[in-house]
Amino acid sequence: MALIEVRDLVKTYKVNVRNKGILGSLKSLLVPEYRYIQAVDSINFTIDRGETVGFIGPNGAGKSTTVKMLCGILTPTSGSVQIGGLSVAKERKKIAAKLGIVFGQRSQLWWDLPVIDTFELLKSIYRVPEQRYRQNLSRFSEMLGLEEFIRQPVRQLSLGQRMRAEIAASMLHDPEIIFFDEPTIGLDVIAKEKIREFLREVNREKGTTMLFTTHDMQDIEKTCERIIIIDHGQKIYDDSVEQMKRQYGRTRTLAVEFDTYYEQVYLPGAEFAGEKDNKKWFTFSKDEADVSSLIQWLSQRYKIVDVTVKEPEIEEVIREIYRGGVQTVESVS
Amino acid sequence: MRAYLEFAKRSFQNNLVYRLDYIAGVLNAIVMIFVNISIWKAVNEDGDSIESIQLQILVTYIVLSFLMQLIYTMDEYIVENKVRSGTISMDLLKPINFRLYLFSMHLGTLAFRIIMQFIPAFIVSAYIFRILPVFSLQMFFYFLLSAIMGYLILYNLNYIVWMSTFWFYWSFSLVTIKDALIMVLSGALVPLWFMPTWLTDIIAFTPFGYIFSTPILIYLGMMPESDIFDNLTRQFVWIVILFLVGKGLWLMAKNKLVIQGG
Amino acid sequence: MTLKRYSLLDLTKIFIQYSKLNLKSMLEYKLDRSLLAFAIFCREMVAVVVIILILSRFLHIRGWDLNEMLFLYSFLFLSYSLFVFLFSGIRDFDQMVYSGGLDRFLTRPIGIMFQIVASRVDYPATLGHGLVGVILFLKTSAAVGIEWTFQNVVYYIIALVSGSLIQAALFMFSACASFWAFKTENLRNLVFFNARRIAGYPITFYPAMIQKLLIFIVPFTFVNYFPTLFFLRKEESAMFWEGYIYLTPVVAIVLLAAVYQLWRFGMRNYSSTGNEAG
Numbered sequence: 001m002a003l004i005e006v007r008d009l010v011k012t013y014k015v016n017v018r019n020k021g022i023l024g025s026l027k028s029l030l031v032p033e034y035r036y037i038q039a040v041d042s043i044n045f046t047i048d049r050g051e052t053v054g055f056i057g058p059n060g061a062g063k064s065t066t067v068k069m070l071c072g073i074l075t076p077t078s079g080s081v082q083i084g085g086l087s088v089a090k091e092r093k094k095i096a097a098k099l100g101i102v103f104g105q106r107s108q109l110w111w112d113l114p115v116i117d118t119f120e121l122l123k124s125i126y127r128v129p130e131q132r133y134r135q136n137l138s139r140f141s142e143m144l145g146l147e148e149f150i151r152q153p154v155r156q157l158s159l160g161q162r163m164r165a166e167i168a169a170s171m172l173h174d175p176e177i178i179f180f181d182e183p184t185i186g187l188d189v190i191a192k193e194k195i196r197e198f199l200r201e202v203n204r205e206k207g208t209t210m211l212f213t214t215h216d217m218q219d220i221e222k223t224c225e226r227i228i229i230i231d232h233g234q235k236i237y238d239d240s241v242e243q244m245k246r247q248y249g250r251t252r253t254l255a256v257e258f259d260t261y262y263e264q265v266y267l268p269g270a271e272f273a274g275e276k277d278n279k280k281w282f283t284f285s286k287d288e289a290d291v292s293s294l295i296q297w298l299s300q301r302y303k304i305v306d307v308t309v310k311e312p313e314i315e316e317v318i319r320e321i322y323r324g325g326v327q328t329v330e331s332v333s
Numbered sequence: 334m335r336a337y338l339e340f341a342k343r344s345f346q347n348n349l350v351y352r353l354d355y356i357a358g359v360l361n362a363i364v365m366i367f368v369n370i371s372i373w374k375a376v377n378e379d380g381d382s383i384e385s386i387q388l389q390i391l392v393t394y395i396v397l398s399f400l401m402q403l404i405y406t407m408d409e410y411i412v413e414n415k416v417r418s419g420t421i422s423m424d425l426l427k428p429i430n431f432r433l434y435l436f437s438m439h440l441g442t443l444a445f446r447i448i449m450q451f452i453p454a455f456i457v458s459a460y461i462f463r464i465l466p467v468f469s470l471q472m473f474f475y476f477l478l479s480a481i482m483g484y485l486i487l488y489n490l491n492y493i494v495w496m497s498t499f500w501f502y503w504s505f506s507l508v509t510i511k512d513a514l515i516m517v518l519s520g521a522l523v524p525l526w527f528m529p530t531w532l533t534d535i536i537a538f539t540p541f542g543y544i545f546s547t548p549i550l551i552y553l554g555m556m557p558e559s560d561i562f563d564n565l566t567r568q569f570v571w572i573v574i575l576f577l578v579g580k581g582l583w584l585m586a587k588n589k590l591v592i593q594g595g
Numbered sequence: 596m597t598l599k600r601y602s603l604l605d606l607t608k609i610f611i612q613y614s615k616l617n618l619k620s621m622l623e624y625k626l627d628r629s630l631l632a633f634a635i636f637c638r639e640m641v642a643v644v645v646i647i648l649i650l651s652r653f654l655h656i657r658g659w660d661l662n663e664m665l666f667l668y669s670f671l672f673l674s675y676s677l678f679v680f681l682f683s684g685i686r687d688f689d690q691m692v693y694s695g696g697l698d699r700f701l702t703r704p705i706g707i708m709f710q711i712v713a714s715r716v717d718y719p720a721t722l723g724h725g726l727v728g729v730i731l732f733l734k735t736s737a738a739v740g741i742e743w744t745f746q747n748v749v750y751y752i753i754a755l756v757s758g759s760l761i762q763a764a765l766f767m768f769s770a771c772a773s774f775w776a777f778k779t780e781n782l783r784n785l786v787f788f789n790a791r792r793i794a795g796y797p798i799t800f801y802p803a804m805i806q807k808l809l810i811f812i813v814p815f816t817f818v819n820y821f822p823t824l825f826f827l828r829k830e831e832s833a834m835f836w837e838g839y840i841y842l843t844p845v846v847a848i849v850l851l852a853a854v855y856q857l858w859r860f861g862m863r864n865y866s867s868t869g870n871e872a873g
Contacts, residue, residue, distance in 0.1 A: 073702065075863070092701065121612045125704070372649070372796055505631065506627075
């Protein structure tokens with residue numbers, strides 16, 4: 001049985017239509033008007049133990065709403081969310097004991113107190129046995145470098161330090177599933193990489209299932225094996241990241257540095273995409289041309305200093321999927 | 334000068350957003366007035382009785398006092414918010430006089446309150462509580478003059494406390510203590526003529542009595558004309574003193590900001 | 596997936612942890628918090644000073660002397676102080692909803708109300724109001740001639756605790772509005788603190804309609820007026836049904852039961868609407 005099962009999930013909001021002006025406000029008060037917004041429009045998916053899944057979608061597309069329903073913060077209008085065979089709506093507390101949640105924008109650490117204090121509070125809330133608490137604490141301290149600031153008040157920490165502490169806090173009780181909402185937002189590249197590395201390690205070691213909602217494509221590429229795209233409240237893509245790159249993004253970019261500036265370079269099977277100094281870029285479709293013949297053609301006619309081939313950016317792939325008027329693609333696992 | 338008028342106007346318009354707060358303020362004032370009048374009516378029946386006309390005077394005093402308190406209410410955390418968010422440095426870079434800018438904003442709010450709060454509340458109170466009209470036309474002009482100066486005294490006093498945010502960060506405590514002092518010593522809740530002499534003697538050395546009590550006494554015709562000029566002058570002197578202290582603190586604060594780099 | 600039930604010991608341990616953190620948090624800003632407590636003390640003393648000024652001049656108002664009036668007032672401060680000490684979380688509930696704190700609570704394996712109550716203590720307000728109440732109580736309880744028999748002590752404690760609970764319930768009614776995204780802070784402050792202000796004086800000073808308001812709608816009279824009548828047995832007691840004097844705990848229970856239902860209804864609804872940010 002899958003760890004997480006989402007079936008026909010629907011979330012509809014009733015929104016008050018507020019009219020402008022004084023007369024309008026009075027009218028709204030006396031004769032309320034409503035509008036129904038379909039935030040999540042029948043979504044289905046299952047997630048197995050140990051999977052790392054990324055949720056991507058434009059803002060307001062329903063991905064945060066979906067994740068909130070998975071966490072037990074929102075109740076679905078209809079449909080079901082089951083975790084470990086239990087209904088999230090009905091057994092909130094039982095499931096909560098096995099969940100860890102990291103909100104990138106809202107910390108659960110007490111602002112004025114040392115990080116370790118919040119850890120101790122969480123230890124008591126989740127009833128983590130002393131032994132295991134110490135083990136986890138030392139392991140996380142080691143892997144995330146917490147020792148240097150664990151006794152400092154949270155308000156004195158840098159964003160990177162705070163995120164590391166936040167993530168450690170969410171794992172103290174060995175949750176089976178962790179939700180990450182924008183975990184690397186605002187961090188510098190090195191900090192991001194450190195965190196991604198840590199998460200991969202934990203997933204490997206403990207088999208923790210991890211779900212991410214993020215706008216950072218690198219997060220997805222480096223930590224997720226699977227990607228689910230939600231747009232307009234519907235799931236429009238659900239497959240492994242590998243598969244997605246293979247299926248879409250067939251465009252490659254060839255960057256060629258010549259030994260001198262050539263006015264015009266003609267390359268059959270490829271399109272000219274830009275230039276700078278002696279460098280020129282060409283895009284080509286993997287189906288229509290292959291790299292070696294392109295390079296051969298060029299080298300026979302021009303003097304080449306350096307050549308690189310770029311894979312498509314994951315953003316481009318996703319844009320393609322959005323644009324494509326895609327039929328939902330299910331992976332057959 | 335036009336710019337400052339603009340600020341006042343903008344402040345006036347911004348206040349429209351807080352419509353509900355304003356209505357709540359009016360209701361609040363009316364409840365307070367009612368409570369106080371009930372108490373004085375109860376006092377009236379026991380022991381040292383107050384004559385009917387005296388009761389009317391008292392009622393009028395209370396109504397005026399609370400309505401003036403209502404409209405003199407200012408947002409006391411504008412400066413603190415600017416300091417905390419850091420935008421204070423931007424304001425200092427602009428080619429406008431910060432003190433004047435702040436004052437224009439408060440004037441805009443005052444104008445708004447007079448129209449949205451004072452006038453409706455006064456009409457309602459006049460009807461429900463049957464207050465006395467102003468003693469005479471002449472007194473009315475003196476009253477206006479005195480009330481304006483009373484506001485300026487209050488404003489400059491508040492300003493001094495606002496400056497504390499540059500040294501203490503959170504000014505809520507000081508503002509609260511200041512308000513408590515004003516409530517008691519200005520005669521806002523209990524007319525000065527009911528207080529023991531040792532207390533009124535002390536108050537005479539402070540600016541507090543000149544904020545509410547002086548203008549209201551003039552309105553009620555309880556201040557002989559010979560005293561009015563004297564009192565108005567004292568009000569003016571207090572405005573100048575408080576203004577200078579405030580300015581001094583402001584200069585020190587600006588220095589501090591520049592040195593610390595905001 | 597099974598979950599061992601949280602025992603009372605477990606919950607107590609968690610509560611102690613929360614208390615530790617609340618205390619530590621306050622001690623972080625000792626000076627600031629002390630000043631704040633003092634400021635609140637000053638603010639609340641204004642009403643007391645007013646009573647003292649009026650009564651030192653007029654000696655009696657409708658048969659009430661200074662000590663009796665201040666004794667009446669002391670109930671308000673002591674019960675409010677207790678309320679704020681225990682239930683600051685309820686007082687600040689709308690802020691919790693607004694800042695996303697409630698969402699976080701929903702993701703934890705323990706009760707929501709428990710977290711709301713345990714997570715916040717407002718020490719300055721507790722001290723500020725409490726100090727006024729204690730001073731008034733100490734100065735007046737002897738002066739008004741109360742004999743502290745066992746019966747009286749029990750009554751006093753029950754009245755005080757019930758008074759806190761009544762105020763907690765009133766705040767909770769307003770807090771529930773946050774579930775439906777209504778900001779009622781202004782309305783609540785208007786109603787609550789004005790009712791409290793009115794209740795500061797014997798309700799016999801006011802017209803009948805106000806009396807009924809404070810007995811049946813915003814029942815502050817059960818917080819201070821009727822308990823005071825229990826101790827002082829004034830002539831005006833005859834104006835009211837004798838039973839009122841013993842009703843304080845009943846009113847507390849009834850209000851709490853009602854607001855708890857509303858709160859549960861609101862929680863269910865909240866999970867359904869949440870914040871609308873997609």
